[in-house]
Each structure stands twice: as structure tokens, then as C-alpha cells.
Amino acid sequence: xxxxxxxxxxxxxxxxxxxxxxxxxxxxxxxxxxxxxxxxxxxxxxxxxxxxxxxxxxxxxxxxxxxxxxxxxxxxxxxxxxxxxxxxxxxxxxxxxxxxxxxxxxxxxxxxxxxxxxxxxxxxxxxxxxxxxxxxxxxxxxxxxxxxxxxxxxxxxxxxxxxxxxxxxxxxxxxxxxxxxxxxxxxxxxxxxxxxxxxxxxxxxxxxxxxxxxxxxxxxxxxxxxxxxxxxxxxxxxxxxxxxxxxxxxxxxxxxxxxxxxxxxxxxxxxxxxxxxxxxxxxxxxxxxxxxxxxxxxxxxxxxxxxxxxxxxxxxxxxxxxxxxxxxxxxxxxxxxxxxxxxx
Numbered sequence: 001x002x003x004x005x006x007x008x009x010x011x012x013x014x015x016x017x018x019x020x021x022x023x024x025x026x027x028x029x030x031x032x033x034x035x036x037x038x039x040x041x042x043x044x045x046x047x048x049x050x051x052x053x054x055x056x057x058x059x060x061x062x063x064x065x066x067x068x069x070x071x072x073x074x075x076x077x078x079x080x081x082x083x084x085x086x087x088x089x090x091x092x093x094x095x096x097x098x099x100x101x102x103x104x105x106x107x108x109x110x111x112x113x114x115x116x117x118x119x120x121x122x123x124x125x126x127x128x129x130x131x132x133x134x135x136x137x138x139x140x141x142x143x144x145x146x147x148x149x150x151x152x153x154x155x156x157x158x159x160x161x162x163x164x165x166x167x168x169x170x171x172x173x174x175x176x177x178x179x180x181x182x183x184x185x186x187x188x189x190x191x192x193x194x195x196x197x198x199x200x201x202x203x204x205x206x207x208x209x210x211x212x213x214x215x216x217x218x219x220x221x222x223x224x225x226x227x228x229x230x231x232x233x234x235x236x237x238x239x240x241x242x243x244x245x246x247x248x249x250x251x252x253x254x255x256x257x258x259x260x261x262x263x264x265x266x267x268x269x270x271x272x273x274x275x276x277x278x279x280x281x282x283x284x285x286x287x288x289x290x291x292x293x294x295x296x297x298x299x300x301x302x303x304x305x306x307x308x309x310x311x312x313x314x315x316x317x318x319x320x321x322x323x324x325x326x327x328x329x330x331x332x333x334x335x336x337x338x339x340x341x342x343x344x
Contacts, residue, residue: 001032004102024105027084027093031056040087042177054087054180061217062180063095065198066124069185070147073099076123079145080105081112081131088151091181092126110134113141121146128152129159132170136162149173151182152339154257156264163188174239178223183213184237194236202234210243228255245342247276249284252320256342259321263288266312271332273342274323288323289344291332302327 003010008019013032017025030038037053066072078096080103082089089108096103104122106115110130126149127135135142136159142148151173163170168188174195175182184195184203197203202214206224211231213223226244229237241255248254256274263272271291279285288305305326313322333341 001097002100003028003097006104021105021107023084024080024093027090028097031059031090031094031097038090040090040177041085052177054177055219058218059091059094059180060098063091063098065201065217066091066182067095067099069198070124072101072123074101077102077104077120079103079113079116079122079125081108082126082128083108087177087181088126088128092124095124113138113144116141116144119144123147124149126151129155132159132163139166142166142168145169147171149182149185151175154261156268157261158265160188161190164190176223176225178220179213179215179218183215192238194232194238197235203229203231203237204234205229205231208243209240211237247274247284247286249276249279249286249320250282254286254321259317262316263313265316266309271340273332273340275342275344277325285325286321286323288326289332290326290328292328292330 001011003016005016005020005024008015010016010019013029016028020028027038036057037055038059040052040054042050042052072095076096076099078092078101080089080092082092084090084093093103095101104116106112111134112125112127112131113135122145124147125145129150129152132148132150132155146169148168148170150170154172164187170188171185172188172195173182174184174186182198183201184197186193186195200216204212204214206212209228211225211227211229213225215221215223226242228240228243228246230240231237239257241257245256246253247256260272260274263274267290273289275287275289276284277287303326305324310322310324327344329344333343335341
């Protein structure tokens with residue numbers, strides 16, 4: 001075993017414990033032990049997080065797909081600013097380990113590369129949307145990356161367009177803990193780009209139009225998801241949203257995840273999501289949930305959406321997709337990995 005971590009060549013677990021963070025060293029020790037699996041937890045975005053066993057052979061197969069896709073090798077530099085407690089952080093370490101490559105780690109934060117003082121190019125970095133916002137505001141750090149993958153949520157359309165216009169090789173990821181990180185990537189573009197499979201992974205859909213992932217490289221060959229997609233071919237799809245979140249208003253199905261990035265062009269400084277409430281006229285009607293940290297404890301405000309805001313949305317959304325009411329809360333509920341739980 002050899003891994004260069006934080007600019008120190010490590011040839012043993014003892015070396016890693018000396019030069020890596022405790023969290024990274026603990027995961028690597030688990031990954032190198034005699035067990036055939038490591039313990040991981042699902043995100044909990046649609047239910048209670050579950051403890052699962054990930055086969056190390058599956059993690060190795062997933063790492064190989066990503067490394068081959070980006071042309072990475074033992075000279076590559078991986079950047080880790082995500083917690084190894086979650087699959088995204090674990091897999092960045094595994095990718096570097098499997099190649100005997102270089103790994104730079106920093107304490108997870110929303111200010112990535114804050115302590116990176118080198119001009120050495122970084123082969124691959126993995127981030128969540130809030131970290132990307134910081135990098136965009138600090139472009140001198142952003143241009144150090146050859147490739148960037150973004151998971152844990154969709155970044156606003158305006159940021160995606162900016163990345164594409166600057167020629168940054170950035171990709172949205174689609175995957176989950178059970179698939180050992182991503183199985184498909186979508187390049188940042190001026191318009192939504194389809195997710196394209198890695199390796200020999202293929203896709204199909206069930207009778208709900210939910211994605212079925214065929215994973216010949218993993219021990220479990222098929223995974224049925226709750227993600228509604230527009231399947232373009234056996235290797236590419238456009239993601240619509242979660243089956244659990246679909247709103248049926250007046251007989252029309254609305255996917256909150258599709259309209260939220262559009263609303264995000266107007267609401268730029270407050271977290272929000274689209275939910276619904278019962279309606280005698282429409283069955284369900286759209287509601288805009290807003291997060292205000294300055295509100296009094298447990299205070300909830302609700303009311304009609306301002307007419308000027310509705311007017312701004314009319315040029316961007318069909319009438320049935322425009323929320324007419326809002327509810328404001330002090331803090332959204334979140335999963336342990338920071339994803340918003342869409343329940344008020």
C-alpha cells in the first residue's frame with residue numbers, strides 16, 4: 001500500500017495515522033481490515049437513515065469506473081473537503097487508495113481550499129452546492145481543478161451557467177450510498193444536460209417512470225429507485241424529481257425539483273423549497289416554504305405570495321407551477337448530511 005496524504009508518502013497504516021486526520025485514518029483502517037465490507041449510512045433524505053454494509057469489492061469497482069472516466073492515475077491529486085462519514089468522502093479516499101495516488105484533505109467546511117497554498121493542479125475535487133458557491137466567488141481557487149463533481153443537491157441554474165461559460169469541467173452526479181457514489185454524470189451547461197452512465201451501467205424505468213439502475217460492476221445487479229426520470233436512452237436520462245415529492249394540482253403533475261432552480265433565479269439569499277397543501281379547487285396547491293433565521297422561536301408566518309413576485313415568475317413558469325401561498329419557518333429540518341427534509 002502507498003498513498004501520499006497531505007504531502008507525506010505513507011506506506012503503512014501507522015504512517016497514515018501520523019499524517020492524516022483522525023476521521024480519514026479511522027476510515028482507512030476500516031477499509032484495510034480483514035472484513036469484506038465497511039459500514040455506511042444512507043442519507044435519510046426520504047426516511048430514517050439506515051446502516052448498511054458496503055462490500056469493499058463494490059467500492060473498488062465504483063472507484064475504478066470514476067478513475068478510468070477521468071483518466072486518473074498514480075500521479076493524480078485528489079482533494080477531500082467532505083467528511084469520510086459519508087459515501088462521497090469515503091469514495092474520494094478509496095479512489096486515491098486504489099491508485100496509490102496523492103490526497104490532500106482539509107476539515108470539511110463551506111470555504112474549500114482556504115488553506116491550500118500550492119499551485120499544483122488538482123485532478124479531482126468533490127463538493128456540495130454550498131461549497132461551489134464559495135469557489136465561484138473565489139475563482140483563483142476554482143481554476144486549480146481539472147475536474148469537479150458536485151453532489152448532495154442541485155446548484156442554482158445561474159451558477160451552472162457560469163461554470164459552463166468559464167470552461168470549468170464540472171459535473172452533477174447521480175448516485176446513492178447503495179451504488180457506492182455516482183453511477184452517472186451530467187456536465188454543467190447553459191441548459192440542463194442529461195445524466196450519462198459510467199462504464200457499462202445502463203438504465204430503464206418501472207411503471208411509475210422511476211429509474212432502474214442496472215449495475216453489472218456491483219454485487220447487486222439492479223437497483224430500483226424512487227426518482228422519476230425522462231429516459232432518453234439506455235445510458236442517459238433527465239432527472240425530474242422524487243416520486244415522493246410529486247404534486248398533483250388540477251390533474252397536472254408538478255415536480256418541485258424542476259421548478260425550484262427557476263425560482264432560485266429570483267430568490268437568491270434565502271433557502272426555500274416547494275411543497276403543497278390540500279385545495280378544494282385543485283386537489284393540491286403549491287406552497288413556497290421559506291427559511292428565516294431571524295424569526296422568533298417556533299414562530300410560523302404564512303400568507304399570500306406578493307403579486308410582484310408572481311409577475312416575475314409568469315415569464316419563467318406556467319401558471320399551474322407558480323406558488324400562490326407561502327409559509328415561513330425559522331429553520332428547516334435537515335438530515336445528518338445536511339439535506340433539507342421536505343416536511344414542515
